[in-house]
Amino acid sequence: MDIPVQIAVRLKPPSLEDSTQCIFSNPVTQIVITESGQTFHVNRALPVDCTQVYLFSSFMIPQINCFLDGCDTSVVVFGQSKTGKTYTLFGSGFECIHSECDQGIVPRFLTEIFHKLNQMPEREFILHITWMQVVNNNIFDVLGAGLVRCCNVEEAFQYLQMGWRQRCQGNNHTVFTVSMEQKWVGSNGILNHRMSTASFCDLAAYPEPGLFVLENIIKELLAGNPPKHINYDQCILTAMLRDSFGGRAFTWVIGCISTEPEDYQDTLKILNLCLCCRGIKNFVTVNLFADNNTPVYTEKSVLQPADNNFNIQFATAQWIKLVSNAEGLFNKILQSKSLSDADINQVSEWLFLKAECDECLSGDVGTDNKEIGPKQGLPRIAEDTEPSELSESDAESDSEEDSHSETVFQDKLEKYMEYFREKNDQLFADRCEEYLNHIDSDDITISEISGSQSLPTLTSQSNSGRRRTIQPGESLSGAELELLRKVAAKAISPESQKIIIESHKKDLDPEPKLIERELLKMIDSPKTDDICKKYRVTKEKYTQKQILARKLSKEISSSQSQLKELINLCIAKERLIHDLSRGVCHNSVNKQYSEKVENSVIDYDMVKEIRRHETNLKTYKKQIEQIKRQIRKDEKRKNTLDVEIVKDKLKLDELSETSTDVKDRKTNSIKHFTHRITQLDSILKEKTNDLESLELSKEKELMLRKEIKNLRKTRECLHDQRCSLGHKRKIYKSLSDSEERKLLECEEAIEAIDTAIEYKNNLICGKSPSASLSDSQDNRDSRSRGEQMLMARLDKLSHDEMKTLLYRYFQKVVDLRGACAALEAGAAAAAEEAAAWRTRAAAAWRHAQRARPHAHTRHFQSIHKYVDSGNTERALSLGMTTDSETSDDAMRLVDRMKQLARCPPPPVIPSQNLRQLMPATNMPVAKVTKEKNKLVIIQQQQQNKRH
Numbered sequence: 014m015d016i017p018v019q020i021a022v023r024l025k026p027p028s029l030e031d032s033t034q035c036i037f038s039n040p041v042t043q044i045v046i047t048e049s050g051q052t053f054h055v056n057r058a059l060p061v062d063c064t065q066v067y068l069f070s071s072f073m074i075p076q077i078n079c080f081l082d083g084c085d086t087s088v089v090v091f092g093q094s095k096t097g098k099t100y101t102l103f104g105s106g107f108e109c110i111h112s113e114c115d116q117g118i119v120p121r122f123l124t125e126i127f128h129k130l131n132q133m134p135e136r137e138f139i140l141h142i143t144w145m146q147v148v149n150n151n152i153f154d155v156l157g158a159g160l161v162r163c164c165n166v167e168e169a170f171q172y173l174q175m176g177w178r179q180r181c182q183g184n185n186h187t188v189f190t191v192s193m194e195q196k197w198v199g200s201n202g203i204l205n206h207r208m209s210t211a212s213f214c215d216l217a218a219y220p221e222p223g224l225f226v227l228e229n230i231i232k233e234l235l236a237g238n239p240p241k242h243i244n245y246d247q248c249i250l251t252a253m254l255r256d257s258f259g260g261r262a263f264t265w266v267i268g269c270i271s272t273e274p275e276d277y278q279d280t281l282k283i284l285n286l287c288l289c290c291r292g293i294k295n296f297v298t299v300n301l302f303a304d305n306n307t308p309v310y311t312e313k314s315v316l317q318p319a320d321n322n323f324n325i326q327f328a329t330a331q332w333i334k335l336v337s338n339a340e341g342l343f344n345k346i347l348q349s350k351s352l353s354d355a356d357i358n359q360v361s362e363w364l365f366l367k368a369e370c371d372e373c374l375s376g377d378v379g380t381d382n383k384e385i386g387p388k389q390g391l392p393r394i395a396e397d398t399e400p401s402e403l404s405e406s407d408a409e410s411d412s413e414e415d416s417h418s419e420t421v422f423q424d425k426l427e428k429y430m431e432y433f434r435e436k437n438d439q440l441f442a443d444r445c446e447e448y449l450n451h452i453d454s455d456d457i458t459i460s461e462i463s464g465s466q467s468l469p470t471l472t473s474q475s476n477s478g479r480r481r482t483i484q485p486g487e488s489l490s491g492a493e494l495e496l497l498r499k500v501a502a503k504a505i506s507p508e509s510q511k512i513i514i515e516s517h518k519k520d521l522d523p524e525p526k527l528i529e530r531e532l533l534k535m536i537d538s539p540k541t542d543d544i545c546k547k548y549r550v551t552k553e554k555y556t557q558k559q560i561l562a563r564k565l566s567k568e569i570s571s572s573q574s575q576l577k578e579l580i581n582l583c584i585a586k587e588r589l590i591h592d593l594s595r596g597v598c599h600n601s602v603n604k605q606y607s608e609k610v611e612n613s614v615i616d617y618d619m620v621k622e623i624r625r626h627e628t629n630l631k632t633y634k635k636q637i638e639q640i641k642r643q644i645r646k647d648e649k650r651k652n653t654l655d656v657e658i659v660k661d662k663l664k665l666d667e668l669s670e671t672s673t674d675v676k677d678r679k680t681n682s683i684k685h686f687t688h689r690i691t692q693l694d695s696i697l698k699e700k701t702n703d704l705e706s707l708e709l710s711k712e713k714e715l716m717l718r719k720e721i722k723n724l725r726k727t728r729e730c731l732h733d734q735r736c737s738l739g740h741k742r743k744i745y746k747s748l749s750d751s752e753e754r755k756l757l758e759c760e761e762a763i764e765a766i767d768t769a770i771e772y773k774n775n776l777i778c779g780k781s782p783s784a785s786l787s788d789s790q791d792n793r794d795s796r797s798r799g800e801q802m803l804m805a806r807l808d809k810l811s812h813d814e815m816k817t818l819l820y821r822y823f824q825k826v827v828d829l830r831g832a833c834a835a836l837e838a839g840a841a842a843a844a845e846e847a848a849a850w851r852t853r854a855a856a857a858w859r860h861a862q863r864a865r866p867h868a869h870t871r872h873f874q875s876i877h878k879y880v881d882s883g884n885t886e887r888a889l890s891l892g893m894t895t896d897s898e899t900s901d902d903a904m905r906l907v908d909r910m911k912q913l914a915r916c917p918p919p920p921v922i923p924s925q926n927l928r929q930l931m932p933a934t935n936m937p938v939a940k941v942t943k944e945k946n947k948l949v950i951i952q953q954q955q956q957n958k959r960h
């Protein structure tokens with residue numbers, strides 16, 4: 014099985030506590046990160062304070078189990094000088110003064126191996142150690158005795174102590190090897206014979222030449238797809254590490270690195286080399302001996318064939334029971350729907366094979382078999398059922414013995430029944446628990462399955478077990494494959510296992526993974542886009558590979574069932590041939606000569622028949638070979654696909670992790686920026702408002718100034734008009750009515766324009782126009798209710814309405830002024846007339862003085878006095894009382910007075926009073942002048958008041 018080289022990175026603790034660290038590791042995410050942010054994904058990122066125990070337990074247990082199961086293992090330590098390579102592999106030393114806690118991987122490995130072997134007394138083992146050093150491409154045996162046999166841990170430690178003392182110090186490579194041969198008979202009666210080697214290599218630091226050669230080989234291996242021939246014999250080191258890189262060992266590479274900034278470049282080099290190793294795939298297999306898996310019978314069983322026969326029959330019966338139990342259990346598990354697709358396939362296949370077995374056992378195999386007899390037994394152990402026929406013949410020869418053996422048989426039957434029932438129940442309970450644990454946590458330790466007891470059950474679970482019957486020792490058994498699969502699963506790190514489970518789960522779940530959805534939804538950015546793209550491409554590949562793997566599984570299982578059919582046919586044929594041959598022999602040996610002649614024709618036919626069957630058998634065997642080759646090819650392809658799927662899954666996970674990181678960082682920065690933007694936005698809004706108001710006020714000011722300018726122009730025009738009209742009136746002493754009105758309009762308009770200019774000036778100066786225009790509290794208080802209502806109404810008028818109203822008032826004012834002027838003129842004429850009359854009255858008086866007595870004089874004097882003072886009523890009343898002899902002039906005077914009394918002089922309306930018609934009666938009057946480019950505003954309200 015292809016298992017990638019596994020990588021662990023160990024950081025050497027900084028020499029000083031407060032010294033700066035330029036490399037960090039995250040044991041949770043298994044990432045080593047440099048100060049520049051460069052990340053290295055490894056299988057184990059060990060913490061800087063990682064103890065020797067932690068290091069050992071974090072990845073060496075699966076290696077030990079693998080080694081015990083017959084696989085080669087390897088630990089290779091890379092690193093610059095003084096980074097703890099030797100410390101990691103061996104510890105600080107093996108003298109009494111050295112603490113056990115400091116023991117490195119090698120002593121712990123030896124301790125654990127001997128401990129486990131002690132727990133498995135059924136295993137015979139021979140364990141050897143070697144300790145070699147490569148100094149300048151020369152090999153140097155540290156122990157001086159080549160392979161050294163160790164029977165127990167104490168012996169091993171003695172050699173360790175010795176080697177530690179004898180080893181060469183300096184920059185050289187050290188290779189420590191433990192090789193072990195094991196033999197044991199499994200509870201299934203199968204002899205297991207395995208050989209495994211564990212090598213531990215403490216590599217020299219750069220620039221040792223062998224290291225460069227190794228580096229090149231690693232790169233060659235990495236680039237070689239399909240694998241090309243690698244020349245390992247370039248130097249001693251690479252020859253020794255042949256199995257560790259691109260070979261058959263289950264390899265862990267440990268990168269020992271320094272965290273000191275001055276070693277940064279060297280550290281990066283080591284990390285990159287480690288990462289290169291990660292891409293190498295080793296083909297790990299169980300090293301089986303050529304004589305493995307052949308049934309082994311104990312002495313007793315050889316001596317008592319009848320008992321053995323019985324045992325086999327009984328075992329067959331129990332086996333059938335066991336298989337039925339398993340069937341029930343599998344059906345239950347299938348119904349629970351908690352299995353992945355691959356598991357469902359496996360279980361379905363198992364059930365299918367079971368059904369086939371049932372058919373076979375019920376005697377419906379074929380006509381050939383039927384001819385032979387009813388006792389078929391299981392196809393795989395068909396030859397073992399032969400002794401049953403023997404027992405028949407024995408029965409004929411010795412019937413007495415039979416009756417005795419029947420009682421013994423009954424006793425034994427009961428004993429074995431009890432024993433098998435117990436065993437069966439226990440086995441199933443164990444398997445069931447293991448299986449459920451596997452479903453729950455996917456965390457079966459290899460040690461659980463590596464024991465000899467677990468093998469039969471695993472064989473029963475695996476269809477590949479059939480291959481053993483076909484070609485013993487040539488390929489791996491189902492149990493072994495299962496074991497390797499689990500070793501591979503263990504070796505891939507718990508994270509990868511999770512991924513596999515996830516991927517299985519996902520197959521059942523049509524909903525895409527959350528992270529995937531999230532990833533696809535991610536915010537657009539070049540980096541995220543790239544990740545998304547990569548993720549999609551990898552995902553597509555991954556899905557295709559999964560489909561292909563499933564297809565291959567199906568193909569394999571159909572080939573296997575085909576194979577099974579053919580094997581059954583072969584067995585049947587062999588039996589037939591065997592029986593026919595026996596028949597021929599029997600004829601030729603036992604019969605008389607005459608009978609022989611009689612039967613020679615029959616024999617001839619039988620021989621022909623045998624030949625025919627033999628030809629058929631050959632064809633079947635050829636087909637079997639072909640199918641086997643095909644299966645092997647498919648399985649290899651599937652294994653490669655499986656590894657690729659796991660790799661893709663890892664890649665997908667990495668990508669999703671990266672994208673999550675990017676996304677998190679992005680979200681954080683987006684949050685930060687959003688906050689900042691909100692802040693800036695509010696500031697901007699404030700500033701914009703200020704600016705707007707400033708701009709507005711500037712614009713407004715400009716507008717106002719423009720308006721004032723225009724108003725002034727209009728005022729000038731009006732003023733000109735007024736002047737010309739006034740001039741005309743001066744010249745011609747009077748004006749036409751329309752001209753008079755025009756003059757008044759001009760004057761009023763000029764006054765209105767002045768007010769408007771004053772108003773706009775107020776606005777420019779920043780005085781609230783409303784303050785000047787709107788009614789102040791005083792005004793409001795002083796107003797009558799009617800006025801207040803009127804003001805309220807005016808406030809609600811629209812612009813146009815206000816314009817119309819103002820225009821009307823303007824016309825009214827002009828009208829009033831016109832009327833006023835007319836009245837003034839009338840009054841002036843009347844005054845003139847009164848003066849004329851007074852002159853005439855005086856003349857008349859003088860005339861009367863001369864003609865009348867003094868009494869009248871006083872009377873007329875008082876009349877005149879009242880007329881002069883304007884008290885016409887009084888003058889009139891006096892006039893009434895005048896004598897009848899009063900002159901005609903006096904009478905005319907009286908008439909005129911009466912006329913004047915009926916038309917009193919019109920009241921003079923000062924023009925400024927017209928302003929009171931406007932709502933703002935106390936509008937401030939400001940005089941705006943320019944003085945050295947500054948506006949000087951003189952408040953004139955007081956003056957107005959005085960007016």
Ligand SMILES: Nc1ncnc2c1ncn2[C@@H]1O[C@H](COP(=O)(O)OP(=O)(O)OP(=O)(O)O)[C@@H](O)[C@H]1O
Nearest residue numbers: 025026092093094095096097098099100101105218
């Ligand atoms: N993780 C660690 N914890 C405690 N001590 C350590 C650690 N790593 C290394 N040391 C100590 O650092 C020193 C150097 O370690 P070691 O000799 O193992 O380095 P090295 O890489 O094998 O060096 P060289 O290449 O020269 O053989 C030793 O004294 C060892 O005890």
